[in-house]
Amino acid sequence: xxxxxxxxxxxxxxxxxxxxxxxxxxxxxxxxxxxxxxxxxxxxxxxxxxxxxxxxxxxxxxxxxxxxxxxxxxxxxxxxxxxxxxxxxxxxxxxxxxxxxxxxxxxx
Amino acid sequence: xxxxxxxxxxxxxxxxxxxxxxxxxxxxxxxxxxxxxxxxxxxxxxxxxxxxxxxxxxxxxxxxxxxxxxxxxxxxxxxxxxxxxxxxxxxxxxxxxxxxxxxxxxxxxxxxxxxxxxxxxxxxxxxxxxxxxxxxxxxxxxxxxxxxxxxxxxxxxxxxxxxxxxxxxxxxxxxxxxxxxxxxxxxxxxxxxxxxxxxxxxxxxxxxxxxxxxxxxxxxxxxxxxxxxxxxxxxxxxxxxxxxxxxxxxxxxxxxxxxxxxxxxxxxxxxxxxxxxxxxxxxxxxxxxxxxxxxxxxxxxxxxxx
Numbered sequence: 001x002x003x004x005x006x007x008x009x010x011x012x013x014x015x016x017x018x019x020x021x022x023x024x025x026x027x028x029x030x031x032x033x034x035x036x037x038x039x040x041x042x043x044x045x046x047x048x049x050x051x052x053x054x055x056x057x058x059x060x061x062x063x064x065x066x067x068x069x070x071x072x073x074x075x076x077x078x079x080x081x082x083x084x085x086x087x088x089x090x091x092x093x094x095x096x097x098x099x100x101x102x103x104x105x106x107x108x
Numbered sequence: 109x110x111x112x113x114x115x116x117x118x119x120x121x122x123x124x125x126x127x128x129x130x131x132x133x134x135x136x137x138x139x140x141x142x143x144x145x146x147x148x149x150x151x152x153x154x155x156x157x158x159x160x161x162x163x164x165x166x167x168x169x170x171x172x173x174x175x176x177x178x179x180x181x182x183x184x185x186x187x188x189x190x191x192x193x194x195x196x197x198x199x200x201x202x203x204x205x206x207x208x209x210x211x212x213x214x215x216x217x218x219x220x221x222x223x224x225x226x227x228x229x230x231x232x233x234x235x236x237x238x239x240x241x242x243x244x245x246x247x248x249x250x251x252x253x254x255x256x257x258x259x260x261x262x263x264x265x266x267x268x269x270x271x272x273x274x275x276x277x278x279x280x281x282x283x284x285x286x287x288x289x290x291x292x293x294x295x296x297x298x299x300x301x302x303x304x305x306x307x308x309x310x311x312x313x314x315x316x317x318x319x320x321x322x323x324x325x326x327x328x329x330x331x332x333x334x335x336x337x338x339x340x341x342x343x344x345x346x347x348x349x350x351x352x353x354x355x356x357x358x359x360x361x362x363x364x365x366x367x368x369x370x371x372x373x374x375x376x377x378x379x380x381x382x383x384x385x386x387x388x389x390x391x392x393x394x395x396x397x398x399x400x401x402x403x404x405x406x407x408x409x410x411x412x413x414x
Contacts, residue, residue, distance in 0.1 A: 031245075032245040033242075033244055034169070044188070074235070074242075074246045077236060092241075
């Protein structure tokens with residue numbers, strides 16, 4: 001474990017909405033430079049929270065449905081889900097510490 | 109006890125990552141500290157056409173990823189946290205971050221610049237809902253919509269041109285009546301049938317319901333207020349250096365950039381500066397990379413007492 005799981009519109013329900021653990025969804029696309037480099041930060045967090053939080057990434061280029069549903073108009077966008085509900089959403093590259101604090105608040 | 113290093117590099121754009129490659133290859137015990145994501149400002153470039161070695165151009169994201177791979181391949185250690193303060197104590201620099209303190213004899217400042225925000229009502233509220241600072245990232249969400257770009261430099265004009273591949277219409281809003289962008293970009297802009305320019309104007313307000321719908325513009329010469337219906341606004345009005353935390357320890361110019369000599373040394377012994385953070389840097393990825401290499405060599409000489 002440690003690497004975020006690649007999900008799509010079809011697997012979204014199962015992987016995010018019905019998940020038992022809190023889920024972090026990283027909305028990204030290959031054309032988005034900042035998205036590429038959010039990867040290494042999320043990899044580190046996925047490692048740290050392994051077994052406690054699921055980390056996933058969704059390519060908005062081929063999965064416009066989920067992006068549209070959650071009103072994603074700018075990437076990278078990271079949405080934090082708990083019990084199938086979006087609890088918090090951050091837009092743009094963010095400090096690792098801020099992401100960590102959001103995750104800790106979901107686990108509290 | 110703080111973790112001790114020979115060299116700390118602050119900032120992970122082309123300058124910091126290149127310094128990291130050189131330092132790691134020189135087997136200096138090095139830590140690179142990055143507050144957000146590695147790659148710096150080139151991440152926002154859809155295509156970098158002037159970096160030698162890539163005759164067909166390369167996206168900024170890909171170029172950043174390659175630099176990152178190259179630096180970590182040689183063992184560069186990376187820590188994600190914002191730097192809050194540097195203090196000089198007993199011949200060591202103590203770098204305090206939001207997540208731990210670290211010490212090193214030498215430091216390379218490679219923190220680059222941040223984009224300037226409009227600073228008008230509604231801007232913050234609509235980030236991710238129509239307000240964007242990255243056309244490369246977000247253009248695709250504005251297929252067949254009308255969008256505006258604010259600014260008149262290379263970044264603004266490049267973004268406007270890039271957006272024509274997606275948007276139905278692109279309106280460039282510039283506060284003066286001439287552009288700062290390079291002549292070749294200006295030629296492309298003025299020849300593009302999808303782009304119109306609104307001169308002598310600034311954005312006063314950003315408004316809408318759930319998503320951005322309208323900009324309020326003010327003409328700087330006549331004072332006249334007009335409204336412009338757009339689905340998106342891309343802000344590219346310039347950059348400011350990330351140097352507030354350095355103000356008390358070394359010399360900055362009046363723009364807040366770090367003053368260096370020809371050996372990239374700052375006014376503080378052992379502290380070097382590389383890339384866009386530096387006074388009179390050319391604000392180019394290749395210059396930043398060159399600075400990064402040079403600063404690592406000079407820092408290494410300093411550490412070896414040369």
